[in-house]
Amino acid sequence: xxxxxxxPQSLIILEGKNCTLQxxxxxxxxxxxxxxxQDTGRGPVSLTxxxxxxxxxxxxxxxxxxxxxxxxxxxxxxxxxxxxxxSYICVVSAREGTALIFGKGTTLxxxx
Amino acid sequence: GAGVSQSPSxxxxxxxxxxxxxxxxxxxxxxxxxxxxxxGQGLEFLIYFQGNSAPDKSGLPSDRFSAERTGGSVxxxxxxxxxxxxxxxxxxxxxxxxxxxxxxxxFGPGTRLLVx
Numbered sequence: 001x002x003x004x005x006x007x008p009q010s011l012i013i014l015e016g017k018n019c020t021l022q023x024x025x026x027x028x029x030x031x032x033x034x035x036x037x038q039d040t041g042r043g044p045v046s047l048t049x050x051x052x053x054x055x056x057x058x059x060x061x062x063x064x065x066x067x068x069x070x071x072x073x074x075x076x077x078x079x080x081x082x083x084x085x086x087s088y089i090c091v092v093s094a095r096e097g098t099a100l101i102f103g104k105g106t107t108l109x110x111x112x
Numbered sequence: 113g114a115g116v117s118q119s120p121s122x123x124x125x126x127x128x129x130x131x132x133x134x135x136x137x138x139x140x141x142x143x144x145x146x147x148x149x150x151x152g153q154g155l156e157f158l159i160y161f162q163g164n165s166a167p168d169k170s171g172l173p174s175d176r177f178s179a180e181r182t183g184g185s186v187x188x189x190x191x192x193x194x195x196x197x198x199x200x201x202x203x204x205x206x207x208x209x210x211x212x213x214x215x216x217x218x219f220g221p222g223t224r225l226l227v228x
Contacts, residue, residue, distance in 0.1 A: 004154075034216075043116070043203050043219030044155070089155065100217070102147075104154035 002027040004092050004103035012109045017080055021106045023073040023090030031093040035064050035075045038087045038105070047075070047088075080110045114138070116220035118204050124226045125194055133189040133223045137206030145207070145217065146179055146189050150200040158202075161187065194227045201225070 004025045013019050025033070032051045036044035048057045048064040050073070056065045061078045077084055090103040117136045125131050137144050146158040157171035161181040172178070176194075181187040191198055201224050205217040 041221075043205070043221050045219070046216045049216060100145075100157065102155040102157075 002092075002094060002101050004090055004101050006088075006090050006103035006106050008106060009104075010107040010109070012111060013080055015080060015082055015110050015112045018076065018078050019080060019108065021075045021077075021088050021090075021108070023075070023103055025071050025073070025090070025092045025101070025103075027071075027092040027094050027101055029094060030068060030071075033064075033066055033073050033093075034091040034100070035062070035073075036089040036091060038089055040086070044089055077108075080108075082110050082112060084108060085110045116204055116206050116218050118202075118220040118223050120223060121221065122224045122226075124228065126228055127196060128193055130190065130192045131194055131225065133191075133202050133204075133225070135187045135189070135204030135206075135220060137185065137187070137204070138208075138218055139185075141206035141208050141218070142184070143207040143217075144181055144187050145205045146187070147203045147205065148200045149203060149222070155203065158189070191225075194225075196227050199225055199227045 007022045032049055034049045035047040037047055038044040047059050047062050050057050050066045052068050063076045066073045087105040087107050089105040091100045093100050119134045142163045144161040147155045148158055149155050159172055159179045160168040176192045179189045201222040203219055203222045205219045207217045
């Protein structure tokens with residue numbers, strides 16, 4: 001069964017600290033993996049998209065890694081800001097033309 | 113506007129009533145998706161439109177749910193005989209090409225449906 005599991009479920013960190021969110025998937029065949037940020041009451045916004053051949057991709061203070069062999073991805077947030085408080089969702093696509101498979105997300109709270 | 117828009121933003125209805133949710137994708141985007149997000153749950157795929165191809169309806173939870181996309185642009189998600197478990201945020205997304213090939217999905221703000 002195609003699944004995407006994220007951990008931790010929630011996380012609280014102090015402003016300025018770094019954090020890493022994890023995503024494990026069992027989707028096969030694999031096409032690409034995306035990380036989205038979803039602010040409360042808003043639709044998700046794409047942060048990164050990685051294909052099978054990509055190991056890392058950055059978007060400002062966000063850096064995503066992908067290990068297609070172990071089927072794991074991580075999202076690292078550097079020097080967190082209060083505005084980083086949101087839900088971060090890992091999404092995997094099995095192959096072209098199919099629906100995306102979403103994880104349940106990690107809720108990040110950044111406090112001052 | 114430049115983004116995906118959805119209406120209404122909020123909808124409260126009585127159990128057993130029908131509701132229609134509307135999505136206006138970004139102009140020129142060929143792919144359109146509907147998702148449902150229940151409280152504390154991840155996004156659940158409902159239906160996918162790609163150009164003039166037959167839609168992928170594999171995610172629709174029951175035959176009370178249906179969707180149309182007219183003229184390759186605006187889409188309407190209809191829920192008939194609503195039930196309380198239908199209460200959720202319904203999100204629409206569009207993509208300039210087939211999303212599985214790496215195309216970014218752009219999400220609308222969602223419609224918050226509450227069935228009393």
